[in-house]
Amino acid sequence: TINIWVDEEKYETRSDQTVLEFLREIERDIPTLCHLKGISTTGSCRICLVEDQGSGKLVAACNTPITDGMRIETNNRRVRETRIMNLELLLSDHEVDCPSCIKNRDCELRKITEDMGIREVSFPGKKNEFKKDTSSVSLKRDPAKCINCGRCINVCHDVQTVNVLEAEGRGFSTRIGPVFYNELANSACVMCGQCAAACPTGAITEKENISDVWGALNDPKKHVIVQTAPAVRVALAEEFDREPGTAATGQMVTALRKMGFNSVFDTQFTADLTIMEEGTELINRIKNNGDLPLFTSCSPGWINFIETFYPEYLKHLSSCKSPQQMFGALANSYYLEKNDLSPEELVVVSVMPCTAKKYEANRPEMIGDVDYVLTTRELGQMIKQMGIDLFDLPESDYDKMMGSSTGAAAIFGTTGGVMEAALRTGYELLTGEELPGIDFQEARGLSSGIKEAEVEINDLKLRVAVAHGLSNARELLEAMKSGKEYHFIEFMTCPGGCIGGGGQPIYREDGVLEKRLEAIYNIDREKELRKSHENPEVEILYNEYLGEPGSKLAHKLLHTEYSS
Ligand code: HC1
Numbered sequence: 001t002i003n004i005w006v007d008e009e010k011y012e013t014r015s016d017q018t019v020l021e022f023l024r025e026i027e028r029d030i031p032t033l034c035h036l037k038g039i040s041t042t043g044s045c046r047i048c049l050v051e052d053q054g055s056g057k058l059v060a061a062c063n064t065p066i067t068d069g070m071r072i073e074t075n076n077r078r079v080r081e082t083r084i085m086n087l088e089l090l091l092s093d094h095e096v097d098c099p100s101c102i103k104n105r106d107c108e109l110r111k112i113t114e115d116m117g118i119r120e121v122s123f124p125g126k127k128n129e130f131k132k133d134t135s136s137v138s139l140k141r142d143p144a145k146c147i148n149c150g151r152c153i154n155v156c157h158d159v160q161t162v163n164v165l166e167a168e169g170r171g172f173s174t175r176i177g178p179v180f181y182n183e184l185a186n187s188a189c190v191m192c193g194q195c196a197a198a199c200p201t202g203a204i205t206e207k208e209n210i211s212d213v214w215g216a217l218n219d220p221k222k223h224v225i226v227q228t229a230p231a232v233r234v235a236l237a238e239e240f241d242r243e244p245g246t247a248a249t250g251q252m253v254t255a256l257r258k259m260g261f262n263s264v265f266d267t268q269f270t271a272d273l274t275i276m277e278e279g280t281e282l283i284n285r286i287k288n289n290g291d292l293p294l295f296t297s298c299s300p301g302w303i304n305f306i307e308t309f310y311p312e313y314l315k316h317l318s319s320c321k322s323p324q325q326m327f328g329a330l331a332n333s334y335y336l337e338k339n340d341l342s343p344e345e346l347v348v349v350s351v352m353p354c355t356a357k358k359y360e361a362n363r364p365e366m367i368g369d370v371d372y373v374l375t376t377r378e379l380g381q382m383i384k385q386m387g388i389d390l391f392d393l394p395e396s397d398y399d400k401m402m403g404s405s406t407g408a409a410a411i412f413g414t415t416g417g418v419m420e421a422a423l424r425t426g427y428e429l430l431t432g433e434e435l436p437g438i439d440f441q442e443a444r445g446l447s448s449g450i451k452e453a454e455v456e457i458n459d460l461k462l463r464v465a466v467a468h469g470l471s472n473a474r475e476l477l478e479a480m481k482s483g484k485e486y487h488f489i490e491f492m493t494c495p496g497g498c499i500g501g502g503g504q505p506i507y508r509e510d511g512v513l514e515k516r517l518e519a520i521y522n523i524d525r526e527k528e529l530r531k532s533h534e535n536p537e538v539e540i541l542y543n544e545y546l547g548e549p550g551s552k553l554a555h556k557l558l559h560t561e562y563s564s
Contacts, residue, residue: 002068007075019072020048020061030074031083031112033090034149035062036198037510039159042150046086047112050074058082084116092123093172094201095144103202106506109147110201130175135185137362138207138355139196141177146203148174152195159495160470162305164189176203188308190470192301192493193355193375193502206355206503209372210382216347216372217260224347225263225335226256227327227402230271230413231353231498232376234519238505238512239380240390245515247523250395255383256351257396266398267350268405270323270330271412271421273541274298275532277558278320279426280549282488286460291315293465293486296418298322300360301493301502303562305470310477319559321366323412324350324357328369329557330402334545347371351379353413353501356493365560375503404537407524414520415468415497416443416451419490423455423464424531430457438530444521446496446513450476452486464488469495 002015006028013022018041023030034045043060050061053071058079061072073079091113098110130143148167153176156165164187166179178187196204216224237246256264282294297303297318306313321329331348335341350357350373361370374382383390397403408424411417420440427435435455442453443464449472455462463486467476473491480486494500499516524530532538546554 002066004066004069005071007073013066015066015068017066018062019050019059019064019066019070022066023050023061023074028074030061031115032062033108033112033147033200034151036151036154036508039198040149040151040154042154045090045147045149047083049079049082049086051076051079084118085122087112087116087118088121088123090147091118091121092125093127094147095127095142101145101202102205102208103145103199107202108200108508126172128172128175130177133177133183134207135183136189136191136207136359137185138191138358139184139189139193139204140207141184141204142202143175143177145201146176147201148176149200150176151198151200152176152204155194155198158471160190160192160194160493161474162188162190162192162470165195190301190304190308190493191356191359192470194494195502196355197502197504197506206375206377207358208378209358209374210378210385212372213349213374213382216349221345222347223262223339223341223345224260224349225265225331226261226349226351227265227267227270227324228252228256228351229267229324229353229357229498230410230417230520231501231504231516232351232379234413234499234516234523235353235376235504236380236390238507239377239384242391243515244507244512245519247519248390249523250397251390251393252379253398254393254396255386255388255390258388258393259382259386261349263399265327265402266405266409267323267327267352268409268412269402269535269537270326271298271409272406272532272535272538273326273558274320274323274412274418275408275421275425276538276542276549277326277554278318279422279429279532281318281320282422282426283430284550286487293463293480293489294318296490297562298324298412298418299356299491299493299498300354301356302470302473302491304356304359305473305493306491307562309474313477313480314562317562319555319561321369321558321560322357322360323409324352324373325360325366325369325560326558327402328361328366330541332369333557334541335402349374351376353498353504354494355502357503365562376501377503377505380505401537401540404535405527406532406535407527407530408532409535410523410527411520413498414517415446415492416440416466416490417497417520418492419443419464419466419488421532422488422490425533427455427457428531429533443490446517449495460487462487464490466490466492468492468497468500
């Protein structure tokens with residue numbers, strides 16, 4: 001242990017931490033802006049300055065290690081005035097349109113400015129004139145709001161290994177964006193939106209479709225239906241300041257009805273359907289010496305990633321469309337026919353935790369299946385526009401058909417869930433017995449980025465793996481290149497899977513993902529049916545319409561092909 005003095009008070013502690021980590025440990029609150037735990041310690045914003053009395057210097061707490069005998073002042077006049085000056089310098093080159101800024105509620109720059117009581121900026125002058133980038137269907141960049149903190153760069157490089165974002169130029173001319181001053185749509189961006197989740201201001205955000213959806217809902221000639229993804233229901237409550245992990249399924253369904261949707265359906269229905277189709281594909285590939293391992297294909301950022309960085313592995317991707325797109329395809333065929341609607345009348349909306357889903361809905365292979373994708377944040381915004389508190393609403397159920405789901409579909413929303421769902425069904429269909437324990441613990445949890453297991457199914461030792469976060473996806477693919485062999489791998493773009501999607505409510509405190517994850521497993525536990533093949537509506541759909549899993553019609557509607 002070492003000794004350290006903070007504002008004249010002596011502490012004994014471990015040496016392996018930064019000043020900021022130590023201050024947080026002793027619950028001494030100092031402002032930070034560019035720092036993001038586990039992701040970014042650039043020290044570029046100079047807001048977390050403290051005075052190191054040994055050297056007499058002001059140092060950034062976030063990237064200064066503590067040392068034995070260190071004496072620091074966290075809040076003397078020099079520290080305070082310098083923090084304020086640095087904040088004013090940032091504000092001098094920041095577009096201050098807070099009331100109408102999409103990030104208003106979650107803006108860390110606004111919050112710190114408020115906490116520091118800044119009323120006027122002492123450095124009026126030139127502002128950068130970089131253009132907005134609205135080229136992508138998923139994300140938009142507004143460099144006038146960028147404070148060059150570098151969080152987006154770190155998340156793009158280190159967490160996702162996509163390496164699209166970079167700082168170019170020097171000093172006042174520094175511009176963060178896709179390399180070579182490119183636009184997002186013309187870069188290798190996979191649209192995961194983790195940059196938008198990490199951004200402390202409104203410099204990178206989702207591309208909103210709120211007015212498109214209101215437009216459709218207000219058009220009497222349109223029949224507008226909606227599907228909601230598994231992970232939305234366990235995070236939406238945070239937009240209404242409820243505890244993370246508060247499930248709001250029933251209230252969300254009621255809110256969507258109040259907004260005017262003609263039917264409210266569940267993406268979990270097509271998650272169950274995905275298991276039927278993907279399971280059939282896996283069995284066929286195993287029996288017929290097809291390309292193994294089979295890779296899951298429901299996470300669209302992952303699809304973008306493999307297309308750009310590992311096209312040689314595309315043949316391993318399942319041909320199944322994602323549950324979002326399966327739903328869209330069935331809406332435009334089965335639902336249309338059943339309800340005697342014309343294609344021009346029908347508008348299909350999705351609510352997803354994911355910004356890449358906006359891109360997926362616009363992919364040339366599948367365009368027209370889903371018309372508009374809203375993120376969880378956008379849905380929260382629309383409910384607020386109606387002047388209602390989500391939790392004042394009574395709960396109600398999804399519409400039938402395409403509204404029922406099993407616990408297996410619920411767990412799609414978290415890392416390991418697709419694998420577990422597939423095993424629950426695959427194991428039972430091949431052995432005639434329930435997967436031992438039904439809860440497949442080896443696929444669960446957030447502590448490992450890559451999870452591996454072996455499952456004995458009759459004579460076959462099925463080797464499976466799960467990766468979440470694209471750096472882990474890359475690591476697993478590289479391990480395969482070096483000879484590692486598997487039969488089936490689940491890949492999810494975002495750390496934690498969809499619960500951690502780039503369109504989810506913004507959070508900065510510890511433990512939020514864990515609480516969302518727990519809420520997902522609670523939904524699974526409470527379901528009467530917990531295996532996809534037991535979903536009675538899926539059975540009806542096959543009997544009435546599709547025939548059997550992998551049928552010609554199922555292939556036409558529910559499968560696709562990806563190319564680089
Ligand atoms: Fe997901 Fe999926 S689980 S991809 O993570 O397979 O976005 O929630 O909707 O499509 O079902 C996202 C979540 C989602 C699809 C399903």
